[in-house]
Amino acid sequence: MTTTAPLLDVAHLTLTIGTAGRRVVDDVSFQVFPGEIVGIVGESGSGKTLAARAVMGFVPPAVRLAGGSIRFEGRDVMAMSGKELRAMRGAKVGMVFQEPMTSLNPSMLIGRQLDEGLALHRGLDAPARRALILDMLERVGIRDPEGALDAYPHQFSGGMRQRIMLASVMLLKPALLLADEPTTALDAVVQRDVMELMVELTQANDTAVLLISHDLGMVARYCSRIVVMCRGEVVEQGTAEDILARPRHPYTRKLLAAMPQRLPARFLPQGETPIVAVRDLVVDYPGRQGFFRRSAPKRALHGISIAVQPGEVVAVVGGSGSGKTTLGQSIAGLVKPAGGEILFNGKPIAKSDTAYWDYRLNCQMVFQDPYSSLDPRMTIRQLVGEPLRLVEDMDASARQARIAEVLAEVGLSDGFAERFPHELSGGQRQRVAIARAIVRRPSFVIADEPVSALDVTVRAQVLALFDELQKKHGFSCLFISHDLGVVEQVADRVVVMQDGRIVEEGPRDAIFDAPRHPYTRKLLSAVPGLEATGDGGVRLFWRLGEGEATAPA
Known part of the structure; x- marks a missing residue:
C-alpha cells in the first residue's frame, strides 16, 4: 500500500428495494487502498455485484440508498451530481463486466468504441488517440x-472480446478498476492470460482492483484481501491467507468445502461394447458469404475417434475453439458431419436406418445455458414431460407419475411443477434441464458445460446430483467442460482437444498427474486449485506448479 488513506471507503452501505424496503445490501463496509487487489466472493444473490456497481452509481432505479456512504478519493459518491459522476466514470473508476458481448456495442466498430472514452475524458486530437489505441491493443x-x-x-x-474490453477501460488509466466476473466464461489458458494481463496493466498504472468472483482459486491467486458476502451482508473479511487457511464464519467454510475435489477412481468393466463410438469424425462449417464469393469452409473436427463405455464418464477438455462442443453436438445429431461414422451399441447409425430412432431417443443433451434451452412459455411439468410423448404404451397417469418421480430425483418439490423457467434460479433451471434429459431413462447423456455459469455451492449441489443420478440409472456421459477442477471430480477418463484434434487421452489420474502432451501441461499449469487442509481451510496449489511443480499428495 502506498498510503494509509483508502482510495475507496465503503462504510455501512445499505441498499433497499421495493416499497417494503427489503435490504439487498445490508450494512456493508470495506476499503480498497491504492495499488491493492481486493476480492469480493459469495453466492449469486449475495449482493456483491450490487455493492460494486453502487461505487459508480450504477444501481437500478428501484434500488434506494437507505444508509451508509461510499467515498472515493475522499469524496462522497452518493452526493455527486450527474455531471460529476460522468466525469468519474471511466476516467477515475473503470469497470470490466462479466460478458463483454453485452457491454460492447455490437453495431459499432471496435475503433470507435475505444475512441469514445479518450475523446470524452482526455481531450486529445484524433491522431494521438489513434496512436494510444493501437499501442494498447498491441x-x-x-x-x-x-x-x-x-x-x-x-x-x-x-477471450479477445474481454481483452478489448480491458483495453477500453485501461486506456483511461483509472485509479480503481471494478472487475465483475471477468473470466467466468473463459477456458483455463485464456482465463490466466486475461488475469495476468489485467494485473500487469493495473500494476503499471498503480491501479487498485475490486475483483468480484465466485472462482475462489483465482481470488486466492491474485487478491491480497478477501471480503466474503452472504445475503447482502459481509460475514468475514481479512487477508487472503487468513481467510483461506483459517476461515472463521460457517458460510466461508461452506464456500471452501464446496470446491471440487478428486474422488477415488472407479472400477469399470473392460472389454464391453461401447455405448457410443465415433470413428474418424470430420465436421466442416461453411465459409462466410461475401458480396461476390463465399470464403473457404472451416474444418472444426479433423478425424476424431472416441469411444464411451457403459456407465463411463468421459470428460472432454480444451480451449475455446478446440471443437469439444462441436463434437458433442455432432454425436447428438445437431451438427451434420462431413465424414466419419457414429456407432450406437456397436452398430453404425444413419437417418435411413431403424437404429437411428433408437439412438436419438437414448442420446440426450444438457446444455450450458438452461434458460435458453427451456421454452419460456412452458411450465416445468410440460418441459420435463415433453420427451415422454415419444414413449409408447405410457398413459397420462404414468407420465405424470414419471414427471413427479424425476422432479423428486433432482431435488424439486411438486410446487415447482407449475412454475415457468423465469421463476427459478440458475441452479434450479439446471436441475430442470437434467430432469428433462433423464426422464426417458437414456443410456447416454451429453453434458455441455453444465455448471460453468453456477456459483460454487450450487455447482457442488448440481455435481453431487449428477453423480447420484449417474450411479442410480447407469447412463454413460460425455462431459464437456473447461473447468479442470470439475473434470478432476467427475471424470473416469479425460480427452484433451486442441484445434479440432485429440492430442491426449487416458484415465483421469494419468492425465492430471503425468500429462505427456505440451498442450495438456499448459492447460493444467494455467489455473491453480484449492486443496482441503483438514481443519476447514484450504491451501493454494498448482497441478503442475506455477512452472512445473508436482501435484499435491
Missing part, C-alpha cells in the same frame, strides 16, 4: 491492431 495481445479498429465485436472470440 499490449493486450490483439494480433492485428489496425485491422481490429475496423472490426465488430462478434468477429472476435470471447
Whole structure:
C-alpha cells in the first residue's frame, strides 16, 4: 500500500428495494487502498455485484440508498451530481463486466468504441488517440491492431472480446478498476492470460482492483484481501491467507468445502461394447458469404475417434475453439458431419436406418445455458414431460407419475411443477434441464458445460446430483467442460482437444498427474486449485506448479 488513506471507503452501505424496503445490501463496509487487489466472493444473490456497481452509481432505479456512504478519493459518491459522476466514470473508476458481448456495442466498430472514452475524458486530437489505441491493443495481445479498429465485436472470440474490453477501460488509466466476473466464461489458458494481463496493466498504472468472483482459486491467486458476502451482508473479511487457511464464519467454510475435489477412481468393466463410438469424425462449417464469393469452409473436427463405455464418464477438455462442443453436438445429431461414422451399441447409425430412432431417443443433451434451452412459455411439468410423448404404451397417469418421480430425483418439490423457467434460479433451471434429459431413462447423456455459469455451492449441489443420478440409472456421459477442477471430480477418463484434434487421452489420474502432451501441461499449469487442509481451510496449489511443480499428495 502506498498510503494509509483508502482510495475507496465503503462504510455501512445499505441498499433497499421495493416499497417494503427489503435490504439487498445490508450494512456493508470495506476499503480498497491504492495499488491493492481486493476480492469480493459469495453466492449469486449475495449482493456483491450490487455493492460494486453502487461505487459508480450504477444501481437500478428501484434500488434506494437507505444508509451508509461510499467515498472515493475522499469524496462522497452518493452526493455527486450527474455531471460529476460522468466525469468519474471511466476516467477515475473503470469497470470490466462479466460478458463483454453485452457491454460492447455490437453495431459499432471496435475503433470507435475505444475512441469514445479518450475523446470524452482526455481531450486529445484524433491522431494521438489513434496512436494510444493501437499501442494498447498491441499490449493486450490483439494480433492485428489496425485491422481490429475496423472490426465488430462478434468477429472476435470471447477471450479477445474481454481483452478489448480491458483495453477500453485501461486506456483511461483509472485509479480503481471494478472487475465483475471477468473470466467466468473463459477456458483455463485464456482465463490466466486475461488475469495476468489485467494485473500487469493495473500494476503499471498503480491501479487498485475490486475483483468480484465466485472462482475462489483465482481470488486466492491474485487478491491480497478477501471480503466474503452472504445475503447482502459481509460475514468475514481479512487477508487472503487468513481467510483461506483459517476461515472463521460457517458460510466461508461452506464456500471452501464446496470446491471440487478428486474422488477415488472407479472400477469399470473392460472389454464391453461401447455405448457410443465415433470413428474418424470430420465436421466442416461453411465459409462466410461475401458480396461476390463465399470464403473457404472451416474444418472444426479433423478425424476424431472416441469411444464411451457403459456407465463411463468421459470428460472432454480444451480451449475455446478446440471443437469439444462441436463434437458433442455432432454425436447428438445437431451438427451434420462431413465424414466419419457414429456407432450406437456397436452398430453404425444413419437417418435411413431403424437404429437411428433408437439412438436419438437414448442420446440426450444438457446444455450450458438452461434458460435458453427451456421454452419460456412452458411450465416445468410440460418441459420435463415433453420427451415422454415419444414413449409408447405410457398413459397420462404414468407420465405424470414419471414427471413427479424425476422432479423428486433432482431435488424439486411438486410446487415447482407449475412454475415457468423465469421463476427459478440458475441452479434450479439446471436441475430442470437434467430432469428433462433423464426422464426417458437414456443410456447416454451429453453434458455441455453444465455448471460453468453456477456459483460454487450450487455447482457442488448440481455435481453431487449428477453423480447420484449417474450411479442410480447407469447412463454413460460425455462431459464437456473447461473447468479442470470439475473434470478432476467427475471424470473416469479425460480427452484433451486442441484445434479440432485429440492430442491426449487416458484415465483421469494419468492425465492430471503425468500429462505427456505440451498442450495438456499448459492447460493444467494455467489455473491453480484449492486443496482441503483438514481443519476447514484450504491451501493454494498448482497441478503442475506455477512452472512445473508436482501435484499435491
